[in-house]
Amino acid sequence: MRAALSFDSAPPFAAPLRFFLTAPLFGVLAGLLLAFDGGDALASRWSPAALALTHLLTAGFMLQAMIGASIQVLPVVAGASLSRPLLVARVVHPLLSGGALLLAGGLRWGSGFALESGALLLGVGIAVFLGAAVVVFRVRSTSPTIRGLKLAYVALGVAALLGILLAFALARGWPFELVALTDLHAGWGLGGWAGVLLAAVAYVVVPMFQLTPGYPARPAWAFPLAVLGALVVWGTSATFGPPWLVRLAQVFLAASGIAFAGLTLKLQAQRRRARADATYRYWQFGLAASVLALAMVASATLFPALARHAAWAPLVGVLLIIGGFVSFIAGMLCKIVPFLAWLHLQQLARTRVPSMNQFLRDDETRRPWLAHVLAVVLLAGAALLPVLALPAGLAFALACGWLGWNLLQVVRRYRRCVATVEQGRADDGTPREPDDGAA
């Protein structure tokens, strides 16, 4: 008899799934917006379209996927279960979705009301999630992953507060140092929240799914603390300290990110899974793009003249957010959604079920990945040659739409298997084995 996986604390499939299925839609929207706005969108990081694009990707695509993943992984990687995960998901998902849309719309079309209400909706959604995720602070940090999760949630709160402040400052013309505050908001959001959460989850999933060696304990413990420490130094120095300390903290952050990416690439080079799968391909590309982006951040901090080139910041944004984070998330979604489908079906059927790979075959992920790579290349080109904005936007919308379509196929195959099992129960009281064709 097969041992049943411990399943008591796993959230219902519907809880994370709504976030995973919504994330690619924000990518499609971002691509279409870029195609619609054309070359002006990437002419500067401060153009209305660039700000809207950035937030469709960060507060839309990334936040959806990362909150969904958090709801799913907290019991598995930290032993901390949300008390009512489905209720949390039902409340948080519309707040985040509506908030990101309003925020992006407010930035794009200059509506102060949309900007403020979008930021507030996002803030409330994040507050509800963090209120539920406080369970993780009640467990001991027995692994670098748990420490990383705790610090990532702290950073998410700080990034959200800074974002709300910025939205109100923009809408009402408050006299803030908007550039410095925006940089700090981006640092807490991309470095403290997204970067540390990525690392905390990577410590578990890279060895688990890609069969690599584990992350060595010392750097794994140190990375989340180093990132948050540098962000605190950056924030306090921006207010009270000398400017060189801000630059030092920024270079340290970029170097920490490069070190994490380099270590992950080294571990992947030692993997025991001979065949490259979708997750591996997306991660390899994402790590390379991140290293390039972070090297550009460090270079521009040390040599500020570089950053005065109008294309510099948009190029960094494309490489880090789309080349890096969107790639990591897309790769994870191609693995996690079929894994959850398999896990939930196994629990329901309590008999042999189709393998995980039959919910999403590797050949189905190859062309969407190529479309994603092509989109990133075109987007990077569009930062330099505005004429490329239209094909770049359409290519990115296509890549995200393809990813979303693949995830929908997993759900469709899962539902077909569930129907087979339930039909067997209805016929003779025993669950019927869904054959491989059912998936």
Add this chain to the structure above:
Amino acid sequence: MSTPRPARVIDARYLAPPEPFEATMAMLRMLEPGETLLLRLFREPHPLYRALARGGHAWRTELLSDGTFDILITCGGAAPRDGEA
């Protein structure tokens, strides 16, 4: 780990889920109360911890410098549990 290395070791560091969980539960069914088993993984297996607690087994976890989690499991709850590990 201060405890002597037990005769039964499951090195699951390069096994994909759910093989480590299944191998551990299968091995535990063959052990007598008080016998020990060392499970080696590159992650902390919280779902397994819950199954161990339900089965009355005890465990103690140590993270080694190379990222390996050594989980010493004592069958049948003969030793004190390692807190909320």
